Amino acid sequence: MACSGWRRRRRALSVSGYVWLNGSLLPRSEASVPIDDRGFLHGAACFETLRAFGGSVFRLGRHLDRLEAGLQAMGAEPPPRDVLHAAIAETLEANGLPEARVRLTVSAGRGGARPSLEPAEPLVLVTAQPVPEAVEPARALVARGTRVTADRPLPLAKTVNYLGPLLALEEARRAGLDQALLLDLDGAVVEASTANVFAVLGGEDGKGLLVTPPLEAGALPGVTREAVLECARGLGIETAERRLPLADLLAAREALLTNSIVGVQPLAELRDGERSREFEAPGPVTRALMEAYREVVARECRLAPPA
Structure with missing residues (x-):
């Protein structure tokens, strides 16, 4: 019964827009993360929540400084900055959102049967959503x-x-x-x-x-x-x-x-x-x-x- 209820909720879910996942722009409803991804299984991932103003992300360099330090501390190789810059720009353009809330997530990649932090190709996900028009106290x-x-x-x-x-x-x-x-x-x-x-x-x-x-x-x-x-x-x-x-x-x-x-x-x-x-x-x-x-x-x- 629990599974069938989950399926009903899943079918009723309405999603739209595009995400950038490992080099590809995909409809949000078609994007998926591997079941052996270390971020999904073990929390071995870092993320940054960014704010785009007129298509430009405020202090993106400082966000990437923190992201890279976190990934390096867990033994993961940060993706090149030019790749992340391009991924964010493409995601904003694909969604038509110059004003946006952007989330950049980078995991330590896929793992084996036993938990480890051995070097692996990182998973990179960029999403963008509209921002609220006004923020109340x-x-x-x-x-x-x-x-x-x-x-x-x-x-x-x-x-x-x-x-x-x-x-x-x-x-x-x-x-x-x-x-x-x-x-x-x-x-x-x-x-x-x-x-x-x-x-x-x-x-x-x-x-x-x-x-x-x-x-x-x-x-x-x-x-x-x-x-x-x-x-x-x-x-x-x-x-x-x-x-x-x-x-x-x-x-x-x-x-x-x-x-x-x-x-x-x-x-x-x-x-x-x-x-x-x-x-x-x-x-x-x-x-x-x-x-x-x-x-x-x-x-x-x-x-x-x-x-």
């Missing part, structure tokens, strides 16, 4: 069923071992919220399920201190996180990469999330059990960072300046 839950540890395998890589964040995100959605914040074993904030976290705390000069958890705590080295720190320094906002206790975040003036798709997203609500904190969304610091980030994107992707 986030409403987040402090996840209690999932914790982040800095000693997890390849903490600075974006691997497909994403079960922890997914479980946290599902916990938040069951509570009627759309994002989850992940803590370390000591209860400090590390990151969100699909984003980096920033808080605007009271600075010594009264202007506010922009704090984000350090990479040493287990936070992913987000490309947008890096860009937002650059924007803050350019605006003269004091920044610090340091431990962020949950109590400090709950007491913050403002809070915001960053990732490649939303850019800078204000955090409007943070819920922790029976406690709930609402933030001005966006507050003045977040608003300034949103504008500065849009200007950086427009300049680097050669877009018309934002209105």
Whole structure:
């Protein structure tokens, strides 16, 4: 019965568009991954979520830096950059999506009967989807069923071992919220399920201190996180990469999330059990960072300046 139900759901599924898989553009409904692929079987794969603006991917080089480092750390050979550049461009063109959410996934390739990371030809998959027209402020839950540890395998890589964040995100959605914040074993904030976290705390000069958890705590080295720190320094906002206790975040003036798709997203609500904190969304610091980030994107992707 379970199998027949799965078949009914599968037939009802409507898919469209094209993907780039190992050198070929294919209709999404015809693309498949080998059953012995190590990414599918063992999570031996890295991925990058990219944002295309006017057909140009913002900071693609920094994304590829992180992808290559992750693949090399697991003993896989990264594909040549010119191949990946072409794959992304062809996928955007085939789908007619100059504005897009692009996912680039590279696995360690096919394996044998016994698990191993012996060198193999990597599997490369590129997909593209439309982006939402507008992003609302986030409403987040402090996840209690999932914790982040800095000693997890390849903490600075974006691997497909994403079960922890997914479980946290599902916990938040069951509570009627759309994002989850992940803590370390000591209860400090590390990151969100699909984003980096920033808080605007009271600075010594009264202007506010922009704090984000350090990479040493287990936070992913987000490309947008890096860009937002650059924007803050350019605006003269004091920044610090340091431990962020949950109590400090709950007491913050403002809070915001960053990732490649939303850019800078204000955090409007943070819920922790029976406690709930609402933030001005966006507050003045977040608003300034949103504008500065849009200007950086427009300049680097050669877009018309934002209105």
